[in-house]
Amino acid sequence: MRDFLPADKARRERVLAVIRERYRMHGFDEIETPVMEEHARLHAGIGGDNEKLAYNVLKRGLDGDAVRAAADDQAQLTDLGLRYDLTVPLARFYASHRGELPTVFRSVQIAPVWRAERPQKGRYRQFMQCDIDIMGDASARAESELIVATLDTLDALGLEGGSVRINDRRVLDWMLDSFGFAPGERPGVLITIDKLDKVGPTGVAAELRERGATASAVDAFEAFLTRPMMLEYHPFGERQIRKLLPEGAPDDAVTHLVGIGEAVAAARSATAGSDDAALADIPLVFDPFLVRGMGYYTGTIFELAHPSVDYSLGGGGRYDGMIGRFLGQDVPAVGFSIGFERIVDLVDATRDDAESAVVLVHDRDVPERELLAHKASLVADGSRVRLEHRTKNLKALLERAAADGYTAFATVSAGVAPGSLELKPLA
Numbered sequence: 188m189r190d191f192l193p194a195d196k197a198r199r200e201r202v203l204a205v206i207r208e209r210y211r212m213h214g215f216d217e218i219e220t221p222v223m224e225e226h227a228r229l230h231a232g233i234g235g236d237n238e239k240l241a242y243n244v245l246k247r248g249l250d251g252d253a254v255r256a257a258a259d260d261q262a263q264l265t266d267l268g269l270r271y272d273l274t275v276p277l278a279r280f281y282a283s284h285r286g287e288l289p290t291v292f293r294s295v296q297i298a299p300v301w302r303a304e305r306p307q308k309g310r311y312r313q314f315m316q317c318d319i320d321i322m323g324d325a326s327a328r329a330e331s332e333l334i335v336a337t338l339d340t341l342d343a344l345g346l347e348g349g350s351v352r353i354n355d356r357r358v359l360d361w362m363l364d365s366f367g368f369a370p371g372e373r374p375g376v377l378i379t380i381d382k383l384d385k386v387g388p389t390g391v392a393a394e395l396r397e398r399g400a401t402a403s404a405v406d407a408f409e410a411f412l413t414r415p416m417m418l419e420y421h422p423f424g425e426r427q428i429r430k431l432l433p434e435g436a437p438d439d440a441v442t443h444l445v446g447i448g449e450a451v452a453a454a455r456s457a458t459a460g461s462d463d464a465a466l467a468d469i470p471l472v473f474d475p476f477l478v479r480g481m482g483y484y485t486g487t488i489f490e491l492a493h494p495s496v497d498y499s500l501g502g503g504g505r506y507d508g509m510i511g512r513f514l515g516q517d518v519p520a521v522g523f524s525i526g527f528e529r530i531v532d533l534v535d536a537t538r539d540d541a542e543s544a545v546v547l548v549h550d551r552d553v554p555e556r557e558l559l560a561h562k563a564s565l566v567a568d569g570s571r572v573r574l575e576h577r578t579k580n581l582k583a584l585l586e587r588a589a590a591d592g593y594t595a596f597a598t599v600s601a602g603v604a605p606g607s608l609e610l611k612p613l614a
Contacts, residue, residue: 188313194591199315202344202531203297206317209343210295213336215319217295220276222269226261228279229268233483233509240302242269269301273318274483274506274522281322281520282513291323293332297527311528318503320522322510327446330487333503333523334447335454337491338470340525341500344534346493349500350470353447353489354477356504357440358432362475365433366411367404376400381478388412423448423471431475443487444473483509487521495533501525543570545610546588548577549599557601564605589613 191199207217223244230238243265249257257263270276273296281292296318304310319336321329334351341349360373368376379394386394392409396402411433421427425445429436452469472492479488479502488504503523511517545565549558562572573593578584585596597608 189311197592198534199531202534203315203317203527205343206340206525206527207295207297209340210319210336213293213319213332213339215293215295215336217297218277218280219298220270220273220280220296222299222301223267224270224276224279226265226268228513229271229275230262231275231512233275233512236480237271237302240304241271242301242303244268271302272300273298273316273524274320274509277318277320277522278506278509278520279513281510281518285514285518289323291321291329294318294320294322296320315527317525317527318522320520322518322520324521325507325519327443327450329519329521330447330489330505331450331454333521334451334471334489337501337523337525338455339458341491341493341530344530346495346530346533348495349491349493350472351489352472352474352477352492352499353444353487354474355440355444355487356484357437357486358444358475359478361437361440362433363404365435366407367401368408369401369404372398372400377478378480380476381480383412383476423469423473428473431473440486447471447487479504489523491523491525493533496529498529499526500529500533542592543568543595544572544593545570546573546575546585546593546596546613547599547608548575548581548584548596550577550601553599553601557603557605558599560605561599561603561608565608585613 211217226243229241232238243261244267245264246266249264254264277294277296281288296316298316299313300316301313304312306312319333321332338349338351341347359377363373363376375398376395379391379398382394383391388409391412392405395405395408421430425441428441428444448469448471451471455469477488477490479490483506484504485507486505489502490499491501493500501524503521505519505521507517507519510520543565547558547561547565558574562574565572571593573588573591575584575588577598588596593613595610595612597610599608
């Protein structure tokens with residue numbers, strides 16, 4: 188958990204403002220949920236490994252005897268916990284307020300979450316998530332809207348060239364079934380497959396054998412991974428998808444993925460000023476071995492990539508079964524989360540919208556009424572203003588002001604009329 192100095196905080200807020208505005212322009216409405224949820228909801232088996240990282244809140248009023256008696260049962264000790272993501276709270280929110288929401292609800296949540304991570308570079312125990320979700324739409328349009336809005340937001344932040352790796356859990360499950368993996372061993376198999384980019388086909392096959400996975404299934408999987416393939420380019424579409432899968436892939440899942448590609452292509456071509464979606468460079472890459480670890484995904488899954496880094500900048504997927512756990516009736520839902528802590532470090536600070544920010548350096552003999560009049564005059568003209576006593580080391584004072592985002596300064600003497608100060612740039 189971190190402190191942020193004024194310059195860092197200001198930069199984060201500028202990036203968040205861009206994200207909020209772009210999502211608003213795409214028709215998403217911002218909501219807010221409490222930082223805590225019920226323990227039972229956070230540990231309902233839908234949060235994957237994140238449930239193990241949840242911060243739980245001890246019940247109020249327990250004495251020593253009660254704590255000792257319940258020491259082996261976490262659920263008896265705690266009734267609340269800090270949220271570890273924004274999806275579980277959203278599902279509860281939707282179930283609670285469905286009657287007040289439109290049939291298809293597009294939400295934005297931008298808020299901190301907490302996980303008991305082991306502290307290390309890039310992993311924080313408190314961090315910001317930026318989620319957009321669509322509930323009530325089972326069609327490919329929902330995924331397409333999320334992808335288009337996310338890529339547009341990335342562009343608005345100056346991170347053009349982003350792309351989305353995409354897969355479908357139904358395709359992944361079918362593929363494992365076709366190779367012969369038993370249902371009970373699939374969670375462990377998926378954990379290993381998720382390492383394919385790091386250890387390669389041989390490494391994945393070796394680890395699966397070490398895990399004791401079905402030998403014939405591992406052999407079939409390894410043969411598929413190492414099969415000879417022609418080096419040819421196919422844009423995202425049915426041909427590319429089927430070429431990367433075994434024969435007989437489920438038509439419904441493939442059709443859904445193709446529909447997403449067509450819709451994204453149409454949106455991108457319209458943005459580029461073209462009427463021909465076929466000419467658009469579709470920023471989608473089908474990855475049949477994209478896993479994503481959250482256990483609640485039921486269909487499409489995706490991750491946000493950018494050529495400047497070798498890690499994902501966000502991800503999401505379809506979780507049609509989650510809301511039903513709270514509502515008693517299944518509702519289609521899909522979401523996309525931007526990794527804010529990763530993105531904020533990539534945004535070029537020089538792209539921040541320039542604002543007039545003035546430091547007024549004054550002697551101690553300048554009356555307070557004159558200082559406040561100068562300040563009020565500049566603020567009324569749209570400037571950010573800070574008052575500073577003149578120090579012996581004026582250079583150090585101005586350097587600190589520049590580091591805090593101020594762009595100009597003026598020296599103030601007694602008796603000078605408001606509006607007549609000479610502003611000099613801070614370079």
